[in-house]
Amino acid sequence: MAQRRDHGSPMSVVHVQEEDLLEMSTLLKSSAVVDVTDKVQSLLGKLEATTLDIAVTGESGAGKSTFVNALRGLGDDDFGAARTGVTETTTVPMAYQHPTLPTVRIWDMPGIGTYNFQVDQYLKLVNFERYDFFIIVASERFRENHARLARNIRDMKKHFYFVRTKVDQDLNACTRRKKTQFNEEMVLNEIRTDCTSWLEKEGEQDPKVFLLSSFELHKYDFQKLQNTLEQSLDGQKRHVLLLSLPNITDEVIVKKKKSLKRHIWKKALLSCIISAMPSKPVHFNIPMLMNTLRSYKQNFGLDDESLGTLASKVNTSTYHLKEEITSQEGQGMNEESVKAVLRMAVVGSQAAANLVEEQVPVLGNLVAGAITFVAVYILLNSSLDNLAKDAQKVLRRAFSTEDEEKLEAYQKLDPGFLYD
Structure with missing residues (x-):
């Protein structure tokens, strides 16, 4: 049975960092919508091509x-x-x-x-x-x-x-x-x-x-x-x-999650712009979101191939590692489940629109897409949290027969110094 999702209030998840907001504001103020779309796609393309x-x-x-x-x-x-x-x-x-x-x-x-x-x-x-x-x-x-x-x-x-x-x-x-x-x-x-x-x-x-x-x-x-x-x-x-x-310590998993979260706004903004265009409903973004969620699973080593490689290394079965994956994202989301999550995030659309105007005022000229921005941001943000938790549980299960004290010593290292 799929795990019940609790996204919390939109205010708790839609919090774009100041430097990211500045970059987004510059894009929207300096260009037409089509130009902004091209520039956001270019930013994402450069990241993937690095x-x-x-x-x-x-x-x-x-x-x-x-x-x-x-x-x-x-x-x-x-x-x-x-x-x-x-x-x-x-x-x-x-x-x-x-x-x-x-x-x-x-x-x-x-x-x-x-x-x-x-x-x-x-x-x-x-x-x-x-x-x-x-x-x-x-x-x-x-x-x-x-x-x-x-x-x-x-x-x-x-x-x-x-x-x-x-x-x-x-x-x-x-x-x-x-x-x-x-x-x-x-x-x-x-x-x-x-x-x-x-x-x-x-x-x-x-x-x-x-x-x-x-x-x-x-x-x-x-x-x-x-x-x-x-x-x-x-x-x-x-x-x-x-x-x-390699996903071998909690610290690595936390750093991956933080780094990936810094780029959520680009995906959300692209979805926002697409949804603001005529005849482009929110569901037009589903293929892009599905690809993003699949890449997140690979990044955290939760895809079948990565789990199989890890299982052979620690002399256990892939089945035992998969037992630790409890989130809907980790178990595999289809297009219908992504649509359902987006619909949940859009509930109370006026409240979400007001939130967007307060948190990201530069989206004011894209009212039709503002709700999509919030929905996609919530979906990707919570998905990263859930997948990271699954990856940490898989890590502990994989190394349960290894030197537990040494593993715990590494996990106590403070990952925050790189993000102060």
């Missing part, structure tokens, strides 16, 4: 390809995964698209220091200018080649990050050796100190090293790496990065 190119590089055998797969939410044996092996399997830069965001490409680079790719010629051979930032991977110590590569990237005015992989293997080895004297945090600090000291010897000043396991991304420093990557990007690229991140 590219992000991430280069993963390092020495042969460091686990670059496995890390590329992990960033894409895939295992090494999944369809479309980057090739992995004990020897260098990448001889030319290979671009791998994100499974749900085709404009996000993660590049598996040839190993540095191999016979065919010496670091002096490496940057030219792999056309480094095309990438937004670089992740330099090592599975043991960082060496001269890593530091030299970092200096060249810095000279190009690009961002780079040091990632130490396979820490799960190091911890397992230490557990066998030390047994009762084993202290995980102490071992991680030793690894991090060793990595930074070697980089400092090679001339790197205050290097930041992130310790990861490509098979257990929810552990160790992956959340810190994500936060650092976000800070290095602005605007649309930052939004695209957030959507591409």
Whole structure:
């Protein structure tokens, strides 16, 4: 049975941020309705077309390809995964698209220091200018080649990050050796100190090293790496990065929801303008809304393919994960259910129109579409809330057999610093 929806009062959900209201006001005051429609569609098109190119590089055998797969939410044996092996399997830069965001490409680079790719010629051979930032991977110590590569990237005015992989293997080895004297945090600090000291010897000043396991991304420093990557990007690229991140902590889910909510007004305004045109009722917007809701499900990893991939990773069934999805949006909305929600949001149309005039006065010349603006805004806003809650429940179910204390520690991180 579908979950009963409670949208609350329109005033509680229709609250456009000041900078978004200013952008919307400028569009409406400076253009005719047709021009505004074109401009809003252009804004949405640019957002969907924004590219992000991430280069993963390092020495042969460091686990670059496995890390590329992990960033894409895939295992090494999944369809479309980057090739992995004990020897260098990448001889030319290979671009791998994100499974749900085709404009996000993660590049598996040839190993540095191999016979065919010496670091002096490496940057030219792999056309480094095309990438937004670089992740330099090592599975043991960082060496001269890593530091030299970092200096060249810095000279190009690009961002780079040091990632130490396979820490799960190091911890397992230490557990066998030390047994009762084993202290995980102490071992991680030793690894991090060793990595930074070697980089400092090679001339790197205050290097930041992130310790990861490509098979257990929810552990160790992956959340810190994500936060650092976000800070290095602005605007649309930052939004695209957030959507591409694996849903492995509550913090990631909350950030995705906040970023997506910042763009609701564009969809609502486009629906408003279309509904204000002759012979274009509110239901004319249904295909666009259905596509938007489907993309939201993919962003939160609630589509069948994403759930299947997650289930195989944590050795459970897709059915058990789907048990945690209780919202109408998560279970799947059809056109009739979307129409019903829109009708509910339009009830009390005069009150909604007054609200629009108060909250978004620049819509005064589009009275016929103002009600649609409120209805679509309510629908998309509440849908994001419900899908995010479903994603958090799926996350907890998926990792219930994992290290619960480590997961909870990451979830206590404050996501608000990026949105103050």
